Amino acid sequence: MAKVIIFGLRDLAELAHYYLNVDSEHEVVAFSVNYDYLPKERLFKSLPIIPFEEVVDKYPTTDYKFLAPMASLKMNTLREQVYYAIKEKGYDMISYISSKANVYENVSIGENCFIQAGTTLQPFTKVGNNVVMWSNNSLGHHGEIKDHVTLAAQVAIAGRCSIGENSFLGTNSTIRNGTVLAKGTLVGIGSVITNNTEEWSVYMGNPARRIGKNISKSILHI
Ligand SMILES: CC(C)(COP(=O)(O)OP(=O)(O)OC[C@H]1O[C@@H](n2cnc3c(N)ncnc32)[C@H](O)[C@@H]1OP(=O)(O)O)[C@@H](O)C(=O)NCCC(=O)NCCS
Structure with a gap:
């Protein structure tokens, strides 16, 4: 059991607070954001909001852990x-893994991951740090998410x-077995990837085609 500070005050922070309360052994004790994002009232979900710049003074690293389930912008x-x-x-940092996810005992998962219900991580798979998976995803055997x-x-x-690191895979997308997605690959909603991809590129359709090179970071809503 850890005492946890959640970074952020938006939807994902609210969801993290909810999931940790109803579906984990952890106790949420506070929220934290940078000075620039501090609301007037320093309370959220009846818990204190601490400026990130001062958090160590009040919440020592030996006694508290963080979860920062940020969006994919x-x-x-x-x-x-x-x-x-x-x-x-x-x-x-802790990871939240839904009790309704199917995770085999030889799967390794890093820190600050946020893994939702219905997701299956097959045997011999590996998930890195700071990975968000919404519901009902499937990672096939011996696969790796950086x-x-x-x-x-x-x-x-x-x-x-x-x-690859920093990739975003849209809802209902499909990746063919043995494929390597390069760093920063953006896969559009419902797209089917049949070949390896190039860094920071955008792919859509079935079979997916590259529609832009080195542009994925400039799509601001993702
Ligand atoms: C790939 C994506 C980022 C492109 O967004 P965008 O740059 O705003 O592009 P637009 O929506 O303006 O679409 C441009 C064109 O591509 C087409 N297109 C968009 N996504 C497509 C997809 N996944 N497959 C095939 N065609 C697609 C659009 O129909 C449009 O075609 P048109 O010019 O003939 O009308 C977006 O479509 C997408 O798939 N986002 C992921 C959404 C998601 O999974 N959300 C989950 C919740 S977090």
Whole structure:
């Protein structure tokens, strides 16, 4: 059981607070945001909101852990920055894995992951740090998801695939077995990837075609 500070005050922070309360052994004790985002009333869900710049003074790294379930904006680079800022302060981070997810005992999962109900992580799979998976995803055997990745919902990744850092896989996308997705790959909703991809590129359709090179970070709503 850990005493947990949640980074953020938006939808994902509210969801994290809810899931940790109803479906984990952890206790949420506070929320934290940077000075610029502090609301007037420093309470959320009846818990204190602490400026991130001061958090260590009141919540020592030996006694508290963080969860920062941020959205995927700018291909997860925002969540990546927050993750490293928290690590720099010296905190360990928990991962939330829904009790309704199917995770085999030889699967390895890093820290600050947020894994929702219905997701299956098959045997011999590996999930890095700072990965968000919404509901009903499937990661096929011997597959790997690297750091700072988001899977929307119902993404089907067949066996022995590798999903590069900062990638975003849209709802209902499908990845052929043995495929390597390069860093920063954006896969559009419902798209089917049949070949390896190029860094920071956008793919859509079935079979998916690259529609832009080096542009995924400029799609601001992802
Ligand atoms: C790929 C994506 C990022 C492109 O977004 P965008 O840059 O705003 O592009 P637009 O929506 O303007 O679409 C441009 C064109 O591509 C087409 N298109 C968009 N996504 C497509 C997809 N996944 N497959 C095939 N065609 C697609 C659009 O129909 C449009 O075609 P048109 O010009 O003939 O009308 C977006 O469509 C997408 O798939 N986002 C992921 C959504 C998701 O999974 N959300 C989960 C909740 S977090």
